[in-house]
Amino acid sequence: MKKQIRGVLTAVVTPFDPSGEVCPQRLRAQVRRQVKYDNGVFCNGTNGEFFVLSLNEKRLVTETCVEEVAGKVPVVAHIGEISTATTIRLGKDVAAMGVDAVSVITPYFVPLKQSELIAHYRAIADAVPVPVFLYNIPGRTGNTIEPATAAILADHPNIVGIKDSAGSYESLKGFLDAVKGRTDFDVLSGPDHLAHQGFLEGCSACISGLANVSPEGVSLIWKNFRDGNIEKSKAAQDFISGLRKDLYAVAFAPAAVKKAALLLGEDVGDSRYPIVFSDEDLATIRQVVAKYGTVPAL
Incomplete structure (x- = not known):
C-alpha cells in the first residue's frame, strides 16, 4: 500500500565519537531535537555521510533512529549501493527494523541507461x-533519473515517489509535471532553497540537510504553508535560503552542516571524510551560526 509522507524530513547527520566511531547516544539526541519540531527523520543520506559508513554502521544508524523516534514521526532510510543485490540486502535489513520507507540513489561510478535504471529499481x-x-x-552519482523514467516506475505498486536533489527548479518541475494528476506517487524536494516552491507546486515533503542547523526554521516553511500562511512560509524560506547561501559557500554540505551544528553546541563530532577547514573557513561558519542560530519572529 502506498503511504504518503508529508512535511519535513531532516537528512540527519551521523554523529561520531572522538575516536571516529558512530555514536548512538549522540544520534539519539539529534533525533529528539528534530522530533521536537515535528520533523521526520531521513537517515544515512548525504548529510548522514552514507558514503563513508559500512553496511553494519548503516544498520546501527537506522535501528537507533527508529527506536528513538518510537513512531512519533516518519523514518525513511537511504539504502542505495552500487549493486542491486547489496541494496536489496540492506533494504530488507532496515525494513525489518520498522522504517516507514526507504530511499535509493542511482548506482554511482558506472554509467547506466534509463532501461537499466528501470530494471534496477523494479528489482x-x-x-x-x-x-x-x-x-x-546526478551531481554526485553521475546518473540521472529522467522524468519519463520516474513516470514509468511510478506504476510499480511499491514505488511511492522520488526525492529530487538535482539542485534546480527545472529538474524538480520536470518530475512534478511527469506525474501530474497522480495521487499514488509523490515528489519530495531535496535542495533546501526549493522547499517552499516545491510545496506550492505539489511536493508532499522536503528532505532538509539544513534542518540539522535550524530545525525550527525549516519546520516553519512547512507548518506555515500547511496552515495557509503563504507569506510566513516564504519568510521562513528566505531565512533558510540565506543560511544555505552563506554556509555552503564554505565547503561540501555535510561537513559544513556538521561544523555549524558543532558550533551551535550540538555534540555531533567531525566529518569522517577528508575535509580541512582553514581559519578563514571557521571564522565564516562562526559568523553564519551567529546570524542564523536563532530563528527570528516570522
Missing part, C-alpha cells in the same frame, strides 16, 4: 517489503 521494489522512494542526485 529493489519487488524485493524490499516497505515503500521505495527513487532518489535523483
Whole structure:
C-alpha cells in the first residue's frame, strides 16, 4: 500500500565519537531535537555521510533512529549501493527494523541507461517489503533519473515517489509535471532553497540537510504553508535560503552542516571524510551560526 509522507524530513547527520566511531547516544539526541519540531527523520543520506559508513554502521544508524523516534514521526532510510543485490540486502535489513520507507540513489561510478535504471529499481521494489522512494542526485552519482523514467516506475505498486536533489527548479518541475494528476506517487524536494516552491507546486515533503542547523526554521516553511500562511512560509524560506547561501559557500554540505551544528553546541563530532577547514573557513561558519542560530519572529 502506498503511504504518503508529508512535511519535513531532516537528512540527519551521523554523529561520531572522538575516536571516529558512530555514536548512538549522540544520534539519539539529534533525533529528539528534530522530533521536537515535528520533523521526520531521513537517515544515512548525504548529510548522514552514507558514503563513508559500512553496511553494519548503516544498520546501527537506522535501528537507533527508529527506536528513538518510537513512531512519533516518519523514518525513511537511504539504502542505495552500487549493486542491486547489496541494496536489496540492506533494504530488507532496515525494513525489518520498522522504517516507514526507504530511499535509493542511482548506482554511482558506472554509467547506466534509463532501461537499466528501470530494471534496477523494479528489482529493489519487488524485493524490499516497505515503500521505495527513487532518489535523483546526478551531481554526485553521475546518473540521472529522467522524468519519463520516474513516470514509468511510478506504476510499480511499491514505488511511492522520488526525492529530487538535482539542485534546480527545472529538474524538480520536470518530475512534478511527469506525474501530474497522480495521487499514488509523490515528489519530495531535496535542495533546501526549493522547499517552499516545491510545496506550492505539489511536493508532499522536503528532505532538509539544513534542518540539522535550524530545525525550527525549516519546520516553519512547512507548518506555515500547511496552515495557509503563504507569506510566513516564504519568510521562513528566505531565512533558510540565506543560511544555505552563506554556509555552503564554505565547503561540501555535510561537513559544513556538521561544523555549524558543532558550533551551535550540538555534540555531533567531525566529518569522517577528508575535509580541512582553514581559519578563514571557521571564522565564516562562526559568523553564519551567529546570524542564523536563532530563528527570528516570522
